[in-house]
Amino acid sequence: MDLFRLTWTILWLSFLCIGGGLGIIPEMERQAVQVHGWLSAREFLDGYTLAQLTPGPNMRVAMVIGYHAHGLVGAVLAGLAMFVPTAVLTAVVARHWSRLRGRPWAITVERTLAPIGIGLMAGGVYTLARSAIHDARSAIIAAAAALLLATGRVPPIVVIVAAGVAGWLLAAR
Amino acid sequence: MTRPGLARLTAVFGWIGLVSLGGGRSAYFHDALVVQRGWLRDEEFLQDLALSQVMPGPNFSNLAVALGYRLRGFPGAWCALAALVLPGSVLLLALAVYLWRGIGPEATLALQAMSAAVVGLILVMTARIMRVGLRRRAGLLLGAGTFLLVGPFALPTVAVIALMLAVGLWLNRPRASEALTPRSETGPPSEAGPRDQ
Numbered sequence: 473m474d475l476f477r478l479t480w481t482i483l484w485l486s487f488l489c490i491g492g493g494l495g496i497i498p499e500m501e502r503q504a505v506q507v508h509g510w511l512s513a514r515e516f517l518d519g520y521t522l523a524q525l526t527p528g529p530n531m532r533v534a535m536v537i538g539y540h541a542h543g544l545v546g547a548v549l550a551g552l553a554m555f556v557p558t559a560v561l562t563a564v565v566a567r568h569w570s571r572l573r574g575r576p577w578a579i580t581v582e583r584t585l586a587p588i589g590i591g592l593m594a595g596g597v598y599t600l601a602r603s604a605i606h607d608a609r610s611a612i613i614a615a616a617a618a619l620l621l622a623t624g625r626v627p628p629i630v631v632i633v634a635a636g637v638a639g640w641l642l643a644a645r
Numbered sequence: 646m647t648r649p650g651l652a653r654l655t656a657v658f659g660w661i662g663l664v665s666l667g668g669g670r671s672a673y674f675h676d677a678l679v680v681q682r683g684w685l686r687d688e689e690f691l692q693d694l695a696l697s698q699v700m701p702g703p704n705f706s707n708l709a710v711a712l713g714y715r716l717r718g719f720p721g722a723w724c725a726l727a728a729l730v731l732p733g734s735v736l737l738l739a740l741a742v743y744l745w746r747g748i749g750p751e752a753t754l755a756l757q758a759m760s761a762a763v764v765g766l767i768l769v770m771t772a773r774i775m776r777v778g779l780r781r782r783a784g785l786l787l788g789a790g791t792f793l794l795v796g797p798f799a800l801p802t803v804a805v806i807a808l809m810l811a812v813g814l815w816l817n818r819p820r821a822s823e824a825l826t827p828r829s830e831t832g833p834p835s836e837a838g839p840r841d842q
Contacts, residue, residue, distance in 0.1 A: 528733025558702025591791025639758025
């Protein structure tokens with residue numbers, strides 16, 4: 473029963489994804505951590521970090537939720553629920569897209585969804601920052617990473633791995 | 646315009662999935678499919694990018710699906726999705742299984758430091774998108790309102806999206822003056838430009 477609840481929750485979350493997966497992070501955290509208690513806020517954040525660290529879409533974080541809730545079966549079901557239904561919808565619309573996109577209402581929808589998507593993404597940053605920034609050290613690491621990445625010269629993966637190495641060395645000291 | 650076979654498509658999409666770590670990922674598709682291989686024209690790519698942003702669902706995989714559909718129909722779409730998501734998923738699950746057996750203090754601190762860096766990364770990415778995406782006044786209102794309600798006020802996302810959609814569709818409703826100037830086929834797909842996650 474809970475397996476069904478997990479799949480259903482991830483499924484409706486996937487349909488709330490507007491603009492970027494980051495946007496549904498606040499609701500995903502609320503559902504997985506507070507409502508259903510499938511994992512802790514810290515585990516959720518770690519899951520997002522691992523999804524960012526490994527190749528592929530970040531929304532594979534849903535599979536981490538599934539894994540915590542119901543092991544590998546949960547992970548697979550969560551992954552299918554997150555990616556497949558919206559993919560089917562996109563493929564079907566792709567068939568007619570070149571004809572639809574010139575319509576005035578298509579422009580209206582695009583203009584409306586883009587800023588809502590951005591607002592949701594900012595909400596996602598807010599949610600993850602609340603778990604990730606808990607002391608001076610994590611605040612300094614986040615600020616340093618942001619500054620480095622803002623220059624546009626350092627690849628994101630290098631910054632994240634470097635932060636991991638720094639954390640490891642600080643602990644081993 | 647050459648179109649690839651299914652096996653070739655799967656290989657190329659799988660490779661893009663593997664190398665596109667961290668951010669700015671739609672750019673990898675553009676480079677691989679338009680610039681390097683000439684499988685698609687620029688305007689075809691931009692159309693699919695816009696579609697992936699309008700449709701619900703994870704953007705990056707939706708873009709792969711739209712591009713895969715254009716290249717090889719429905720089989721192309723499914724191969725593109727599987728190639729993009731599966732390799733990283735196996736890696737992620739392997740890491741998850743390994744890590745949650747219990748990790749030492751060093752690994753815990755390393756993971757916490759990486760999480761902090763990820764927050765810095767998504768902050769920069771979101772700020773970049775804001776700069777291009779929130780120029781119109783209506784857009785600024787919608788973006789700021791959505792953020793406040795979902796973030797600090799912690800309201801359910803479904804309710805916030807419903808409210809903001811209603812406000813936004815009304816603010817951006819088609820007007821007679823715009824109906825006279827249809828958008829050109831080669832125009833930018835959306836005001837927000839390339840975006841992913």
